[in-house]
Amino acid sequence: MDKLPHEKGFHVSWDQLHRDARALAWRLDGHGPDDGAWKAVVAITRGGMAPAMIVARELDIRHVDTISVKSYNHQTQSEPKVIKSPDMDLVGDGTGVLIIDDLVDTGRTLEVVRAHMPKAHVATVYAKPQGRGQVDSFITEVSQDTWIFFPWDMALQYVQPYRGTD
Ligand SMILES: O=P(O)(O)OC[C@H]1O[C@H](OP(=O)(O)OP(=O)(O)O)[C@H](O)[C@@H]1O
Numbered sequence: 288m289d290k291l292p293h294e295k296g297f298h299v300s301w302d303q304l305h306r307d308a309r310a311l312a313w314r315l316d317g318h319g320p321d322d323g324a325w326k327a328v329v330a331i332t333r334g335g336m337a338p339a340m341i342v343a344r345e346l347d348i349r350h351v352d353t354i355s356v357k358s359y360n361h362q363t364q365s366e367p368k369v370i371k372s373p374d375m376d377l378v379g380d381g382t383g384v385l386i387i388d389d390l391v392d393t394g395r396t397l398e399v400v401r402a403h404m405p406k407a408h409v410a411t412v413y414a415k416p417q418g419r420g421q422v423d424s425f426i427t428e429v430s431q432d433t434w435i436f437f438p439w440d441m442a443l444q445y446v447q448p449y450r451g452t453d
């Protein structure tokens with residue numbers, strides 16, 4: 288069987304992701320610059336889209352845009368590239384904008400995104416120590432040598448019982 292590049296796996300179900308993204312929304316609620324309100328959400332595609340939708344729903348934010356940064360091919364990192372920018376008339380310098388991603392690992396993706404919107408508030412659901420300094424808010428920290436598996440990358444499958452029957 289193929290070996291994973293990381294020994295530890297943190298497997299996140301849809302239910303867990305929903306709860307954690309909601310917890311992130313509750314943490315951010317009332318902390319925007321305009322009487323506590325946020326003016327827009329920018330999801331970092333693709334992984335930030337589901338958490339961003341949940342946060343936007345909880346905080347009643349209707350302006351939702353995306354920035355696309357590609358930095359991984361499966362589990363191998365390469366130079367991050369912005370493939371698609373948000374509407375800069377909407378986001379401006381980032382004031383009042385919530386940038387949402389599923390996780391921060393090395394922080395390289397967020398470095399690129401922050402350069403686009405320096406005044407935005409950056410939030411991720413999960414964070415690893417190396418990239419934690421790039422996020423303003425997050426919910427759960429995992430160790431650097433843990434690989435996070437998201438529900439959209441998994442499927443239910445049969446598991447052998449601990450004790451075989453033969
Ligand atoms: O902090 P970093 O080391 O830069 O890594 C974090 C980024 O890596 C993953 O995205 P990926 O580039 O794999 O694209 P995807 O969201 O489309 O899966 C993840 O969703 C984060 O956006």
Ligand SMILES: Nc1nc2[nH]cnc2c(=O)[nH]1
Nearest residue numbers: 359392433434435436437
């Ligand atoms: N799914 C997933 N993508 C990543 N990109 C960088 N780190 C990770 C991780 O732990 N899990």
Ligand SMILES: [Mg+2]
Nearest residue numbers: 332333334335
């Ligand atoms: Mg991503």
